[in-house]
Structure formats: structure tokens, C-alpha cells
Amino acid sequence: MNLMRWTLIGLSGLVLAACGGKGSFDSGGGNTIAGAGANVATAVVSAGPTGNDINTLFTSVTICAPGSTTNCQTIDNIEIDTGSSGLRILASALTADLPIQTDGSNNAIAECTQFAGGTYSWGPVALADLTISGESAANLPVQVIGDASFATVPDACAGTGSAEDTVAAFGANGILGVGTTAADCGADCADVVGNGFYYTCSSATDCAAAAVATSAQVQNPVTFFATDNNGVIIELPSVAAGGGTSATGALVFGIDTESNNSQSAVATVLGVQTTTGFLTVALNGTSYAESFLDTGSNGYYFDDSSDAALLQCTDQNAAGFYCPTSTLNFSATVCAYDVAGTCAGVNQSTVNFSIANADTLFAGNASYSALPTLGGTFSNETTIDLGLPFFYGRNVYEVFEGHSSSQGAGPYVAF
Numbered sequence: 001m002n003l004m005r006w007t008l009i010g011l012s013g014l015v016l017a018a019c020g021g022k023g024s025f026d027s028g029g030g031n032t033i034a035g036a037g038a039n040v041a042t043a044v045v046s047a048g049p050t051g052n053d054i055n056t057l058f059t060s061v062t063i064c065a066p067g068s069t070t071n072c073q074t075i076d077n078i079e080i081d082t083g084s085s086g087l088r089i090l091a092s093a094l095t096a097d098l099p100i101q102t103d104g105s106n107n108a109i110a111e112c113t114q115f116a117g118g119t120y121s122w123g124p125v126a127l128a129d130l131t132i133s134g135e136s137a138a139n140l141p142v143q144v145i146g147d148a149s150f151a152t153v154p155d156a157c158a159g160t161g162s163a164e165d166t167v168a169a170f171g172a173n174g175i176l177g178v179g180t181t182a183a184d185c186g187a188d189c190a191d192v193v194g195n196g197f198y199y200t201c202s203s204a205t206d207c208a209a210a211a212v213a214t215s216a217q218v219q220n221p222v223t224f225f226a227t228d229n230n231g232v233i234i235e236l237p238s239v240a241a242g243g244g245t246s247a248t249g250a251l252v253f254g255i256d257t258e259s260n261n262s263q264s265a266v267a268t269v270l271g272v273q274t275t276t277g278f279l280t281v282a283l284n285g286t287s288y289a290e291s292f293l294d295t296g297s298n299g300y301y302f303d304d305s306s307d308a309a310l311l312q313c314t315d316q317n318a319a320g321f322y323c324p325t326s327t328l329n330f331s332a333t334v335c336a337y338d339v340a341g342t343c344a345g346v347n348q349s350t351v352n353f354s355i356a357n358a359d360t361l362f363a364g365n366a367s368y369s370a371l372p373t374l375g376g377t378f379s380n381e382t383t384i385d386l387g388l389p390f391f392y393g394r395n396v397y398e399v400f401e402g403h404s405s406s407q408g409a410g411p412y413v414a415f
Contacts, residue, residue: 038134045247055298081296084177086218093173098126107200112157137224180411228254230403238393243368267414268349289341297387299374321358
């Protein structure tokens with residue numbers, strides 16, 4: 001089982017992977033799947049389009065050329081990612097013909113999406129009408145990854161690592177980024193020419209680094225909805241420690257906007273850093289000030305050199321994951337973002353989790369796609385990435401920047 005980690009550099013965090021379980025909600029946690037509604041999309045942890053994804057949460061979307069009712073396509077196996085903002089579709093999974101987004105000089109806009117694992121995804125920004133469940137967004141800027149018409153990758157982009165431009169490499173047909181930011185790069189890419197992400201192209205083979213207006217960047221699709229646009233709720237069942245074949249939950253749009261998306265009063269509100277979504281996690285006496293919650297990560301990712309029992313796997317099949325000789329239990333404090341990078345005087349919540357031997361998990365049942373005790377290393381010593389296993393058995397709320405709910409102004413997460 002290969003480790004697939006996709007933390008977006010300079011944008012919001014993100015990490016992906018695969019293998020899992022049929023689960024039921026923990027009745028002690030008070031979690032319930034949202035009732036049917038136009039604002040509820042099915043969210044499923046499954047093996048995905050490659051057949052070997054682990055802890056990867058998928059949904060389906062329908063996209064059309066702007067204004068069209070015939071030039072349309074429903075695409076399944078779209079990963080739900082709370083660690084990034086924007087819809088990105090693999091060109092190989094796309095049959096609808098979408099117009100390319102252009103700047104004021106009619107140059108095509110393209111993006112080099114970079115990931116901390118040393119990979120990148122290159123492709124143009126197109127415009128699409130999106131429908132998911134009963135919600136819709138018109139003229140939404142989306143990235144088309146691996147578009148053969150834009151096969152010439154700028155040197156500055158190609159120099160960031162190896163290409164991630166196929167379904168096999170992604171483990172998904174695309175990514176639905178529903179993080180707390182409205183745009184994937186915002187002012188950092190609107191004000192700086194050499195931002196490392198956005199380019200304008202006078203032709204498909206002649207692209208130059210460029211500042212791109214925030215409105216023309218890849219956008220969080222939910223913020224384009226007419227209603228139910230202030231945030232999302234991820235609702236997933238608990239999964240047995242040994243894992244299961246799949247898990248089915250819900251992606252709920254809006255918070256406190258409908259009868260089925262009221263925020264629980266017992267959920268602790270944790271404000272996050274506006275542009276990164278960072279909060280602080282304290283574990284074993286150390287504060288990790290650049291931490292985040294991320295459905296796009298397939299495990300708990302962190303480094304704790306003080307814990308001699310937290311052994312890394314030696315089998316190449318599980319490289320990058322942890323393989324302790326017995327399951328390790330952890331208790332962390334998740335805190336609202338604070339510039340001092342501590343948990344002093346800010347809202348906080350205790351989170352308990354376990355890390356099991358990845359070799360044993362992978363060998364236990366090759367058909368499992370939900371593994372709640374999977375964890376691995378993270379190269380940034382100031383980060384704990386609370387990936388998809390964190391979401392099992394919880395309702396996790398995210399209110400976007402510039403929006404609010406009955407519990408306060410965003411951006412924040414709550415659980």
C-alpha cells in the first residue's frame with residue numbers, strides 16, 4: 001500500500017490515500033446522518049476508481065458548460081477535501097466541453113497546484129455550472145488537470161516535483177475542495193506575479209507566471225450556492241478499530257440554514273487562521289501550531305520523536321506509515337488558532353485517537369477501505385494533520401471565511 005500525501009503548498013492543506021469499513025454511528029457521540037434534503041450529498045469511503053484507496057471520501061458531481069443543459073456530465077469518485085478550496089477534475093475523466101477561463105487580454109489562465117510530497121498538477125482553469133444534490137453553482141472556475149491541450153508544463157512548475165495528472169496517481173476523478181477559504185490562493189496570487197501557482201497563456205505552449213484576480217481563481221464551490229453557502233458539515237459513522245469495507249455518511253451544505261443542518265450546541269467552536277485553516281494541537285507536551293483537520297488525508301500524520309514506541313514501518317508497502325508493535329493510544333488537545341501557537345486562553349477540545357500497525361491493517365483484509373487507526377509521519381514538525389480517521393463517528397462543522405452561523409463568525413471548525 002503506497003502512501004499518498006497531497007498537502008497543498010501555500011494553499012490550504014490536503015492529503016489523500018486508500019483501504020476501509022462498514023460502520024455504524026457511535027450512539028454515545030450523539031451523531032446522526034442528516035435527513036434527505038436538497039442540501040445533502042451522499043459521502044462514501046470506498047476503494048475508489050483505482051480499487052485500492054484507503055480512507056478516501058467520495059461523492060458525485062454534475063458539471064455542464066455554462067448555461068447548457070445538454071453539454072453535461074455526472075462524475076463519480078470525486079474526493080471530498082476539507083483541506084483545500086476548489087473543484088479540480090482530471091481531464092481523463094472529463095467528457096463535457098468546458099470553456100477556458102481567460103484574463104482581460106484574452107489569455108488562458110492555468111494553474112500549477114503544488115503538493116508538499118514533491119508533486120504537482122498542471123492544467124487550465126475552465127468555467128462550469130456545477131450541481132451536487134439539489135445545490136448549484138453557475139460559472140464556477142475549476143481546474144482541469146492533465147489537459148492534453150496544455151501538455152507543455154512551464155519549467156518553474158515542472159521543477160517543483162513529479163506530475164500528478166492521472167486518475168491512477170490521484171486515486172480519484174477529481175477533488176471537491178470545501179475548505180474554510182473562499183478561493184484557493186486569494187490575495188497571495190492576486191497581488192504577486194511570481195506566486196508559483198497561477199499562469200496566463202498566450203497559447204497552450206506559451207505560459208508565463210502571472211497575478212490572477214481572486215474572482216478568476218479556482219473557487220470553493222459552496223460559496224457560489226444561492227443558499228446553504230456559509231459552510232459544510234461532514235457526517236460519518238464510527239468504524240471498528242480493525243477497519244471495514246466502506247463507510248457511508250453525508251456532506252451537508254450550510255450550517256443553521258435548514259432544519260437538517262443546525263449546529264449542535266455542544267460542539268466546541270475553534271477559530272482557524274483565515275488564509276491557511278491552521279489551528280493548534282497539543283500532544284505529549286508539544287504544541288503544533290500549523291495543524292489542521294483534513295478529510296483529504298488518509299491518516300493521522302505527525303512526528304513525535306519523543307515516543308520510542310511510535311515505530312515507522314520498514315516494509316516498502318507501508319513506507320511512511322507507523323507500525324508500532326501494539327496499538328498506541330493518544331490524547332491530544334485541539335485548540336483555536338492563536339498567533340502565539342499555544343492553547344493558552346483559547347477554545348479547546350480533547351481528542352482521543354489510536355495508531356495501529358499499518359502492516360497488520362493492510363494485511364488484515366485487502367478489501368478494507370476504512371481504517372480508523374492508520375497514521376504516518378509528517379515532514380513538518382510544527383504540524384499534526386488530523387485526517388479522515390478523525391472524522392469517523394463525528395459531525396464536523398466548517399464555517400467559511402466571511403460567513404457566520406448561530407455560533408459565531410467564520411472561519412472556524414467545530415465538533
